[in-house]
Amino acid sequence: MGKSFHDQLVTTRDSKHSKDHLFFELWSQGKLTKKQTAVYCAQHYHYVSEYLNWMAYEASQIPFRDVKAYLFENLGDEENPDDRHLDMLKDYVAATGLSRDSVEDSVVLAGTEGLQNWGWRLVYQTPWQAAVAGMFVGLESQFLDICKKIVPALHKHYGFAPGDRQIRFFEEHVRADEIHGAKGFVIVEKYCNTPELQSLALRTVEAATVRRWRYMNGIYWYALHGKEDDTPSLQA
Numbered sequence: 248m249g250k251s252f253h254d255q256l257v258t259t260r261d262s263k264h265s266k267d268h269l270f271f272e273l274w275s276q277g278k279l280t281k282k283q284t285a286v287y288c289a290q291h292y293h294y295v296s297e298y299l300n301w302m303a304y305e306a307s308q309i310p311f312r313d314v315k316a317y318l319f320e321n322l323g324d325e326e327n328p329d330d331r332h333l334d335m336l337k338d339y340v341a342a343t344g345l346s347r348d349s350v351e352d353s354v355v356l357a358g359t360e361g362l363q364n365w366g367w368r369l370v371y372q373t374p375w376q377a378a379v380a381g382m383f384v385g386l387e388s389q390f391l392d393i394c395k396k397i398v399p400a401l402h403k404h405y406g407f408a409p410g411d412r413q414i415r416f417f418e419e420h421v422r423a424d425e426i427h428g429a430k431g432f433v434i435v436e437k438y439c440n441t442p443e444l445q446s447l448a449l450r451t452v453e454a455a456t457v458r459r460w461r462y463m464n465g466i467y468w469y470a471l472h473g474k475e476d477d478t479p480s481l482q483a
């Protein structure tokens with residue numbers, strides 16, 4: 248018997264999962280400075296700010312109540328005025344010695360902009376069943392595994408105690424994304440209900456992982472080597 252659609256989604260995502268990127272390997276081993284980890288957070292901010300807009304847009308386009316409800320629930324958690332997730336991210340950045348404002352003011356790296364722009368094309372131009380596969384499985388569900396890798400390092404190498412307010416962003420996403428991620432898979436599996444939609448969903452998940460990986464490359468080169476672009480030089 249062939250693999251289930253669920254397993255194919257997981258396999259496709261995991262074949263280029265950003266948790267395996269060298270940047271997170273180094274972070275998990277305590278080999279990045281706190282300021283280098285803050286570079287990740289600033290780019291994550293630029294990416295997720297758009298992700299939230301994609302969810303709001305998709306909620307306006309999809310006629311099914313369970314999908315709408317999921318999008319609004321997810322968005323409500325993210326944008327809870329008393330406990331906005333992106334504010335938690337700024338708490339971490341402040342703990343690295345940078346200002347909270349530095350997050351919004353930071354450069355949008357080319358790979359980050361590529362991911363932002365790809366996401367808009369995704370929601371505008373791809374059938375919504377595949378677009379939500381790209382968003383929930385290809386992008387959002389990755390963050391759970393990333394946080395599972397980062398959180399132990401924050402305790403072991405970076406001097407944070409479990410439950411510290413400054414690292415809530417990462418600890419909270421192990422909890423929240425376990426729930427969101429599972430519901431996201433259920434929706435994708437329910438509505439990608441033809442061979443064509445399933446095949447498109449798998450291709451979209453693959454495309455999402457590629458864009459996210461390029462975004463990680465940009466973060467790596469900027470955080471570790473100060474490189475913002477690929478301008479060639481004779482010394483290279």
Ligand SMILES: [Fe+2]
Pocket residue numbers: 325332420
């Ligand atoms: Fe979040």
